[in-house]
Amino acid sequence: MSRVFVVGLVSLAGAAGAQTSVPPNQVTPFADTSMLKPPAGATVAIIEWEDLECPYCAHAFPLVQAAVKRYKIPLVRYDIHIPSHVWSHEAALYARYLEDRVSPELATEYRRELFASQEKIANKDDLNRFTKAFFASHGKELPLLIDPTGQLEREVSAGDALGHRLTTKMYTPMIIVVTPTAWIEVKDVAELNKAINVAEAKVGGGRR
Numbered sequence: 001m002s003r004v005f006v007v008g009l010v011s012l013a014g015a016a017g018a019q020t021s022v023p024p025n026q027v028t029p030f031a032d033t034s035m036l037k038p039p040a041g042a043t044v045a046i047i048e049w050e051d052l053e054c055p056y057c058a059h060a061f062p063l064v065q066a067a068v069k070r071y072k073i074p075l076v077r078y079d080i081h082i083p084s085h086v087w088s089h090e091a092a093l094y095a096r097y098l099e100d101r102v103s104p105e106l107a108t109e110y111r112r113e114l115f116a117s118q119e120k121i122a123n124k125d126d127l128n129r130f131t132k133a134f135f136a137s138h139g140k141e142l143p144l145l146i147d148p149t150g151q152l153e154r155e156v157s158a159g160d161a162l163g164h165r166l167t168t169k170m171y172t173p174m175i176i177v178v179t180p181t182a183w184i185e186v187k188d189v190a191e192l193n194k195a196i197n198v199a200e201a202k203v204g205g206g207r208r
Contacts, residue, residue, distance in 0.1 A: 018182045022191040022198075028174075032165040036176060036183045038074065043203040044196065045074040049163045049174040051081060052095070053088035057173040058115035060189040064175065065108070067192050071200070078159030080172060087127040092156045094131050097146045100155075110134055179203050 021027045030036075038045035048064060050057040068075045079092035091114060099107035113134060114121075121127050135142040147153055163170050175186040177195040179202055184195040 019185065020182070021185040021187050022195045023188055026187045027185055028167050028169050028171075030167050033183070035162050035166065036178045037180060038178055039076065042074050043179060044071070044199045045076055045178050046192075046196075047076045047078070047176045047178055049078045049080040049159070049170070049172060051079070051085060051088045051172045052091040052111065052114055053085035053118065053121075054082060054172045055118060058118055060173045060175065061112060061115050063189045063192055064173075065112075067196060070193070071196050073196065078162055079156045080160045080163045080170065080174075082172060087121060087124045089156065090124055091127055091131075093147055093152045094127075096152045096155050100152065102140065106138060106140075109138075
């Protein structure tokens with residue numbers, strides 16, 4: 001399941017045949033698809049937009065991580081903010097701080113533990129307490145100012161902007177398996193491995 005939070009009209013761009021979905025016939029209208037490419041050196045990747053306060057993203061998280069480990073493919077993760085969520089934007093800044101300044105692995109663990117604790121976090125004060133405790137449990141100290149230059153804010157906002165460039169019918173989590181020439185929208189995260197198998201077969205990677 002997913003959380004739809006923006007609805008509007010969009011003009012299609014690019015080759016319509018490049019986009020499919022699992023389950024089939026559930027594609028979302030995409031506009032600017034220029035970001036739907038694997039990172040350099042990869043032929044298949046997962047691109048995901050998530051909101052850290054979204055319960056559907058919490059459900060998808062372990063399945064996405066398991067697929068990344070199994071198939072050894074890159075995950076390109078963008079944060080996107082559902083307007084009604086009161087603490088997800090700040091949480092994304094904390095996660096980006098850990099990824100940029102500490103380690104990507106610890107940032108992933110922060111997201112994992114935060115998703116598991118969603119029901120205990122009602123506001124930004126709860127988030128701050130959770131984050132301080134997380135840092136302390138991993139031998140780190142949460143700085144008073146995590147983003148003095150605004151770089152983390154720019155990174156988080158850039159991911160949000162890319163999502164809205166992709167489609168005005170954004171939902172969370174939005175998970176897309178991409179190859180250099182096509183993309184498979186994963187509307188049911190239980191079918192993520194199926195989408196990766198299809199993508200790898202198309203680029204000659206075979207099934208695992």
